[in-house]
Amino acid sequence: MFTAAIFDMDGLLIDSERPIMAAWIAAARTLDVELSHAQYLQCVGLAMGESKQILAALLGGVAAYQHAAAQVTAALQLERLAGDVRPLFPIKPGAAELLTALRGRGTRCAVASSSTRGQIAACLGSLDVLHHFEAFAGGDEVARAKPDPALYRLAAERLGVDPADCVAFEDSENGAKAALAAGMRVVVVPDLKHPPEAIVAQAFQVLDSLHDAVPHVARWFPS
Incomplete structure (x- = not known):
């Protein structure tokens, strides 16, 4: 798909x-x-x-x-206590497993975040998942932030893929709107806020955690 x-x-x-x-x-x-x-x-x-x-x-x-x-x-x-090498922000449940499953199928992955490219590299590097991604689009690289689709379009362009061939994983309403406006399907995994019904109606899936996406990988991303 x-x-x-x-x-x-x-x-x-x-x-x-x-x-x-x-x-x-x-x-x-x-x-x-x-x-x-x-x-x-x-x-x-x-x-x-x-x-x-x-x-x-x-x-x-x-x-x-x-x-x-x-x-x-x-x-x-x-938060960074002396001698504490733990990352400041921990990885969300299921993220590492999902990225590993996608990598195993040869699925190409990118990040489209409102954080800067430097922040993306620092955060994901500290969690040892940076190597799963081929491309990055940071908020410091576009003129308009989400819900504008620029970030998602830039990420797809850097992967060299059509936005229609992409699934975007998002937690926020504005992020989901941005991905939808870019022409992608959206899997919403709510964090602090549950998406409004209008977003739920347009979402490809709404999941409780990224763990729940792992069983769908083979069907969503056929080799």
Whole structure:
């Protein structure tokens, strides 16, 4: 059915959204602001500029946002304890197994992430899964972020495949919209937010975890 698989990264391949959300909520408290989970979730899946605007409004302005952002950066850096070689963001359940299964069938894989190419390489390299991917498209390489399809189109172009021959794996609404707009089929694996019914209706599959995709590999990606 398909010849390539293209993956989002944050919240899909790596469990980054939860520790980042916890860091923002803690940073907001240093400003005497109670940032709720629901409020923070407005930012999930958005480009950095859009999430910055929302957080600045919730926190009390640009200066407050900058203060909190510095707190978040410091908090995440403190996660790297002395002598601790564990990656900052762990791999999501089923990701390694799915990538290994795809590699075993010769399925071509790429990453289309709003994170920068440098962040993609660092995160996936620390988890020893970078070698599964032939191509990468980072948010610093396109003019418009998801839900614009540019990232997914760039990833398919770098693989040298037609978008219609690709399955995109996504956790967020905007990511799913981007892949659909690029002409791909989308497997949604929700992380912090469940997709709205409109996305569920358009999805190829909605799965609880990447573990659940492994039994479908032989059918979705015939040799």
